[in-house]
Amino acid sequence: MSTPALAVEALTYTYPGAGAPALRDVTLTVARGEFVVLAGLSACGKSTLLRAACGLVPHFHGGTFAGTVRTGGLDTRDHHPAALAAVCGSLFQDPETQAVLGSVRAELAFPLENHGHGSAAVARGVEEVALALGIETLLDRPTHELSGGELQRVALGAALAGRPQLVLLDEPTSQLDPVAGDELVWLLRRLNEEWGTTVVLAEHRLERCLGAADRVVVLDDGAIVCDAAPSAFLAWAGQHEPTLQTPGARRSCSSTSRPRSWTRSPATSSSGCCGG
Numbered sequence: 463m464s465t466p467a468l469a470v471e472a473l474t475y476t477y478p479g480a481g482a483p484a485l486r487d488v489t490l491t492v493a494r495g496e497f498v499v500l501a502g503l504s505a506c507g508k509s510t511l512l513r514a515a516c517g518l519v520p521h522f523h524g525g526t527f528a529g530t531v532r533t534g535g536l537d538t539r540d541h542h543p544a545a546l547a548a549v550c551g552s553l554f555q556d557p558e559t560q561a562v563l564g565s566v567r568a569e570l571a572f573p574l575e576n577h578g579h580g581s582a583a584v585a586r587g588v589e590e591v592a593l594a595l596g597i598e599t600l601l602d603r604p605t606h607e608l609s610g611g612e613l614q615r616v617a618l619g620a621a622l623a624g625r626p627q628l629v630l631l632d633e634p635t636s637q638l639d640p641v642a643g644d645e646l647v648w649l650l651r652r653l654n655e656e657w658g659t660t661v662v663l664a665e666h667r668l669e670r671c672l673g674a675a676d677r678v679v680v681l682d683d684g685a686i687v688c689d690a691a692p693s694a695f696l697a698w699a700g701q702h703e704p705t706l707q708t709p710g711a712r713r714s715c716s717s718t719s720r721p722r723s724w725t726r727s728p729a730t731s732s733s734g735c736c737g738g
């Protein structure tokens with residue numbers, strides 16, 4: 463069996479000075495090729511779990527960290543975020559704070575150069591990801607001229623440049639209107655299928671992403687309370703957390719909402735809920 467894209471074992475994490483852990487005994491394995499949505503109410507720990515997966519927790523945030531996180535097989539205790547970025551791209555909220563380099567081309571080239579690729583491979587990687595995301599026409603534009611939605615695509619391009627095996631996304635549709643938000647989610651699904659990229663995506667707007675997901679992991683007060691296929695998640699939410707079971711989420715989960723070219727057989731992983 464191949465190394466999981468992400469393997470979290472008994473992770474309990476507390477931010478410096480916080481009175482209580484943000485993550486409590488979290489154990490989660492994401493197989494390569496899965497599309498996982500992280501759900502849960504505000505402050506339940508979604509962003510913290512993504513930060514742990516890319517190494518910002520604990521390397522940047524500090525705090526108390528117990529347990530193990532392996533990202534692309536690399537133990538995050540022994541590998542800093544810069545090293546982990548070679549196996550895992552990430553897109554956090556506020557793309558403005560991620561784009562810093564001037565031109566879109568430089569922004570997309572940066573992660574590839576950082577991972578030690580030569581200039582020909584960097585140029586190829588930039589073209590490939592720009593084409594995949596439909597931002598070829600933006601390549602020579604300065605990033606400060608871009609709209610919020612364009613910046614979001616560029617930041618996503620930087621996360622996906624070089625086809626990392628795993629991409630972590632924290633509310634990637636937050637700055638987008640509903641149409642652009644849906645497009646972004648289905649773009650991720652397409653790359654998940656065509657490139658085999660594993661996707662772990664934290665999102666409040668479940669109606670935008672349940673239809674694309676193989677699996678939904680719900681956090682409550684830092685602990686995993688449900689880990690299930692989207693339809694089983696909705697049944698769980700109906701009983702335990704009705705606020706997560708919006709009509710839009712139910713609709714997006716119905717098989718008719720998934721474009722036919724992107725359907726595929728159900729994921730082999732988890733199909734039942736835990737806890738709750």
Ligand SMILES: Nc1ncnc2c1ncn2[C@@H]1O[C@H](COP(=O)(O)OP(=O)(O)OP(=O)(O)O)[C@@H](O)[C@H]1O
Nearest residue numbers: 477478480484503504505506507508509510511523
């Ligand atoms: N940098 C930080 N320093 C201290 N505490 C933090 C920090 N970031 C988050 N927290 C706390 O950790 C807990 C989990 O926060 P987190 O941001 O992971 O939740 P979330 O599920 O992403 O919430 P949201 O849906 O609002 O984005 C919260 O209690 C929050 O206040």
Ligand SMILES: [Mg+2]
Nearest residue numbers: 508509510632
């Ligand atoms: Mg968050």
